[in-house]
Amino acid sequence: MSHKHILAVAVAISFMASSAHAERWMVSEGLNGEWRGMWILNASSGNFPINLRMGNQSFNAEGFYIRSGNTVSIARTKSSDGNDCHYFGTISGKTISGVSFCASGGPNPWTARIEDR
Numbered sequence: 335m336s337h338k339h340i341l342a343v344a345v346a347i348s349f350m351a352s353s354a355h356a357e358r359w360m361v362s363e364g365l366n367g368e369w370r371g372m373w374i375l376n377a378s379s380g381n382f383p384i385n386l387r388m389g390n391q392s393f394n395a396e397g398f399y400i401r402s403g404n405t406v407s408i409a410r411t412k413s414s415d416g417n418d419c420h421y422f423g424t425i426s427g428k429t430i431s432g433v434s435f436c437a438s439g440g441p442n443p444w445t446a447r448i449e450d451r
Contacts, residue, residue, distance in 0.1 A: 359446040361386070363434065367445070375399060384410055393417075406430060 355377040363369040363386060371386040375397075384395040395413035399406055408421035416437065421444060423432025428448040433441035 356450065358449040359430070360449060361444065361446045363444040364388070364442060367443075373397065373446070384413075401425075406432075410434075410436075 357375045357377065359373045359375060361369075361371050361373055369386045369388045371384065373382055373384060375382045380398050380400060382397045382399070384397040386393060393413055393415040395410045395418070397408055397410055399408040404425045406421075406423045406425060408423075410419040410421065413419070419434045419436035419440075419442075421432060421434040423430040423444070423446070425448075430446040430448065432444060434444050435441055
């Protein structure tokens with residue numbers, strides 16, 4: 335194998351490893367943070383599953399996020415409870431805080447702690 339081929343393979347592997355990076359967010363949502371969940375965000379696609387629970391109630395949805403600098407925007411769609419939302423937040427260190435606007439109303443506060451970065 336030539337040096338050019340080795341370099342091309344190394345670059346491809348490096349790109350695949352960096353694009354496969356995921357972050358785990360511990361999320362709380364609602365006036366008292368009563369809805370809680372763990373979101374694992376795929377940095378390469380922006381897509382991730384949403385699961386939130388409050389007591390014995392729970393729902394799931396599809397999420398898509400976009401990050402620009404220290405701001406994040408999330409679309410929650412196909413919610414099993416029919417309550418699709420848009421989240422907006424500001425990242426400060428390993429904490430995110432913001433508001434969501436849902437089909438049922440808003441603004442609703444939400445926060446997240448970034449555990450993998």
